[in-house]
Amino acid sequence: MNYDFETVINRGGTLSLKWDATHQGEGLSPVIPLWVADMDFAVVPAVSEALRARAAHPVYGYTTPPGAYFKAVRAWHSHRYGRKIEPEHLLLTPTVLHAMSMALRTFTSPGDPILNMPPVYFPFFRMVALHDRASVEVPLQREGTRWSLEAKALETRLTEAFRAGTPVKALLLSNPQNPTGRVWSRDELGFLAALANAFDLMVLSDEIHADLIAPGKTHVSVYDLPELASRSVIFAGPNKTFNLAGLAISHVLVRDPVLRSKLKRTIEGDFFEQPNLMAMTAAVAAYENGGPWLDELMMVIQANLATLRVFLESWGLEACPLEATYLAWVDFSPVIGRLGFTDDRGLARYLEETGRVKMTPGSMFRTGGENHLRINLATPNLLLVTGLSRLDGALKARQTQP
Ligand SMILES: Cc1ncc(COP(=O)(O)O)c(C=O)c1O
Incomplete structure (x- = not known):
């Protein structure tokens, strides 16, 4: 790998919709946002360099x-x-x-x-x-x-x-x-x-x-x-x-x-x-300059998809084949039924408020999206694993509730 897709970059305080506009709640651990389609990766270095150079000119x-x-x-x-x-x-x-x-x-x-x-x-x-x-x-x-x-x-x-x-x-x-x-x-x-x-x-x-x-x-x-x-x-x-x-x-x-x-x-x-x-x-x-960076990115997304699949398997769930985008699409029906959630919105709300991980409820995409969650994989593997562990923990906690 020639580019860094592993470092977790603190995006707090950068006017980021994904991080700063995700409701965090006082005294709680920050929500890991796996929702809106932007990536937590640093851009192609040539982009930062070009922006820095242009910003240095004061007009x-x-x-x-x-x-x-x-x-x-x-x-x-x-x-x-x-x-x-x-x-x-x-x-x-x-x-x-x-x-x-x-x-x-x-x-x-x-x-x-x-x-x-x-x-x-x-x-x-x-x-x-x-x-x-x-x-x-x-x-x-x-x-x-x-x-x-x-x-x-x-x-x-x-x-x-x-x-x-x-x-x-x-x-x-x-x-x-x-x-x-x-x-x-x-x-x-x-x-x-x-x-x-x-x-x-x-x-x-x-x-x-x-x-x-x-x-x-x-x-x-x-x-x-x-x-x-x-x-x-x-x-x-x-x-x-x-x-x-x-x-x-x-x-x-x-x-x-x-x-x-x-x-x-x-x-x-x-x-x-x-x-x-x-x-x-x-x-x-x-x-x-971005071709080689993009090639590596798409390999990182596939690796993250493999990580997601392992988590899903233990719940009897399966992601759709990801032919394009970095957004996984998963039918959570079995979990929604088994754990007594009303629907995907109820599940997403529970995961965000209790599990501290945010995913997009599928019914926002209308017919066919019911009971699905969309999960953004364009994040360092460590952050994804943390988010998925939270999902796992929150579902287990729900499972053991009387
Ligand atoms: C399919 C699709 N179209 C358009 C957009 C938004 O693009 P823009 O920010 O350029 O309007 C997105 C962003 O997630 C998208 O997924």
């Missing part, structure tokens, strides 16, 4: 256009994936959610039905609701620990909506999928593409986790699907890949010139013209 004026950022993104795709990105397809955006929100506003209208496939990253539902669109939900299906598209139900639901005169206008796609950890195959994406073409849907593909792919797996980007070129927008960026979420920078890929000019106008209308100075500095350094 922080307006920035140049995002040419340096786009150049780094294109080189990243070319070297890592052999993918050629046309420079004109790229637009700079603040965060991925902000970008998706702008796209939803641009390509759909109030009242429009928008397709979601839960369990899925829950801000998608909020985004639809906040823009006064209507969420149409066709849940994924599950066989054991494997999640997949519910092909028949998708077709039926889209047909019904079309016949009822309320056609679905867009699909919010999590690709790869948060929280189930699925990497969608070319066939699955091809099926969605065929539906999108048949029912005239825009495909808004959130690919923020696209670089966080388990060894041996391959992510298929919607950017590479010619059949979706005229009806898709791809959202991506360095925030998850390189743990830069607090810096808030992202980009979109739009092949179609008409769609691109429409989205560009929305972005301009929001007066988002200037890349943030520190974000751009960090992102360029990350894309230029």
Whole structure:
């Protein structure tokens, strides 16, 4: 290992949502946060160096256009994936959610039905609701620990909506999928593409986790699907890949010139013209230097998954295959039933308040998420083991309660 993924870094007092905004409770041992998707690892050293160097210069004026950022993104795709990105397809955006929100506003209208496939990253539902669109939900299906598209139900639901005169206008796609950890195959994406073409849907593909792919797996980007070129927008960026979420920078890929000019106008209308100075500095350094760091990170995540599996086994539980992301997805039904918890929220509350370890309750991701917990594995193994020991201890304590 060339990078340090073992040192436990004290993140207290750094304005961290994961640590500082986790309710700690006076006189209690600090809660170990294994919830929100950011990592407890130090970033690529080149990023810290670039930020330090830029911060040392005491003038922080307006920035140049995002040419340096786009150049780094294109080189990243070319070297890592052999993918050629046309420079004109790229637009700079603040965060991925902000970008998706702008796209939803641009390509759909109030009242429009928008397709979601839960369990899925829950801000998608909020985004639809906040823009006064209507969420149409066709849940994924599950066989054991494997999640997949519910092909028949998708077709039926889209047909019904079309016949009822309320056609679905867009699909919010999590690709790869948060929280189930699925990497969608070319066939699955091809099926969605065929539906999108048949029912005239825009495909808004959130690919923020696209670089966080388990060894041996391959992510298929919607950017590479010619059949979706005229009806898709791809959202991506360095925030998850390189743990830069607090810096808030992202980009979109739009092949179609008409769609691109429409989205560009929305972005301009929001007066988002200037890349943030520190974000751009960090992102360029990350894309230029972060490949070897990312390769090691993905091995660390697999090792942490193995650690988790050992803990789960003793409770008769199993994590879903983690094809992508650093977020494990686990069905706790047997434990919830046996130990008399109301549901996953009750379990998560008990673990946080009594066990002092915080995980995300699955029902936040809606249908299919019931009785699950999402566990963030992007933390030093020592901290993960401490969190899991607390989970173990809290469940045992519950077991022995009269
Ligand atoms: C699937 C997915 N999309 C978007 C985001 C948020 O990205 P951003 O902070 O760039 O809005 C996250 C963060 O966890 C995520 O998991």
